[in-house]
Amino acid sequence: MNYYSTNGNAPIADLHKAVVKGLAEDRGLYMPEKIKQLPKDFFDNIDKMSFQEIAYTVADAFFGEDVEADALKKIVYDTLSFDCPVVKVKDDIYTLELFHGPTLAFKDVGARFMARLLQYFIRQESSKLVNVLVATSGDTGSAVANGFLGVDGIHVYVLYPKGKVSPIQECQFTTLGKNITAIEVDGVFDDCQALVKNAFMDAELNQHMKLTSANSINVARFLPQAFYYFNAYARLKEKFNVQCSMFNELVMCVPSGNFGNICAALFGHEMGLPIARFIAANNANDIFYNYLQTGRYEPKPSKQTLANAMDVGDPSNFARIYDLYGKSHERISSLIGGATYSDEQIRQTMRQCYEETGYILDPHGACGYQALVDGLKPGEVGVFCETAHPAKFKEKVDDILGIDVDIPARLRAFMQGQKQSVPMTKDFADFKQYLMNQ
Secondary structure (H helix, E strand, C coil): CEEEECCCCCCCEEHHHHHHHCCCCCCCCEEECCCCCCCHHHHHCHHHCCHHHHHHHHHHHHHCCCCCHHHHHHHHHHHCCCCCCEEEEECCEEEEECCCCCCCECHHHHHHHHHHHHHHHHCCCCCCCEEEEEECCCHHHHHHHHHHCCCCCEEEEEEEECCCCCHHHHHHHHCCCCCEEEEEECCCHHHHHHHHHHHHHCHHHHHHCEEEECCCCCHHHHHHHHHHHHHHHHHHHHHHCCCCCCCCCEEEEEECCCCHHHHHHHHHHHCCCCCCEEEEEECCCCHHHHHHHHCCCCCCCCCCCCCHHHCCCCCCCHHHHHHHCCCCHHHHHHHEEEEECCHHHHHHHHHHHHHHHCCCCCHHHHHHHHHHHHHCCCCCEEEEEECECHHHHHHHHHHHHCCCCCCCHHHHHHHCCCCCCEEECCCHHHHHHHHHCC
């Protein structure tokens, strides 16, 4: 399958180029030229299929033209060595728990898939080392670092904003060593993302080293996230024991920062996934929410909040959503609703949910849960993404709920490591000079 740029001024790319290059020459994001509709019998029988079987069917529609079937199946099955269960929180509201992977965050799926697909393409080349640049506001860094840890032919540079990720999140990508380098940027997430994008556009730097991105701007990172939305539908269809044609009031609510996660869900919808509507739940960084109200997309400097992984003032994947729906505000706003919550509202939601149901929300999931509480209509079933384990935000969760969240053994192991990071200004010249010396 071929991929074009959302900016429309770059050469068409095949999957190999789109994955290895990450960003198109005109700074646009790659989009597949077509989105295949999945057949009716797939949805009729989806509740009888395993997560891995469902994911392989979806992956084949995206990548089957470019990756050998046996290799693609191995990539999918290796990626999904853990479950993403749907759990009831209260009547008509369920959570899609995406924190059962190695780093206890939803990005494990996309990061693990991309690491394996990139290695598949690298093995077809006799090329020099591939350097992966990734900006993170929290969980992306740990998921990508651990997904690529020890992978031959790849070195990862994780750029993160100094003092603006949780201590546990920081441990997950600064203690690994080997082929992982953490870059501690004196700025905010948007500064980290700008450094990454500028690096891709710098001819001298790209001549010096082969660069790609593992942020959700990379098609191999965001597209696999569609897998768990299909699985969520399957598990609910199985639970309710209804015919596919009858189950048409499912609302999917996605806590959103850079909008790669909800973008993957929207691609699934275009493939036929029967979701009635979507809600993008924001923290105080309400750029998309304001777009829905006004039709104007006006990026702003990001604000630091309790839900730090969503602290994005210029979401990259808005360009994909805008392109997917023909740049039509009417089409976008008719399918996707919005919600925005302050830190105090997030705290109140976490307390109320815990008191009423006993379920422990992390600050990001709290935005999704509250959006369903506020916006679910009679007869609808709502699913929100719980994108990270609450223990990853232990200090915040313990303080808000007055409890002592247990830290899973996998997280404890990261916390025992020695921090290794490279301090960096937000000036691209400094970052470029550092990379030129590598």
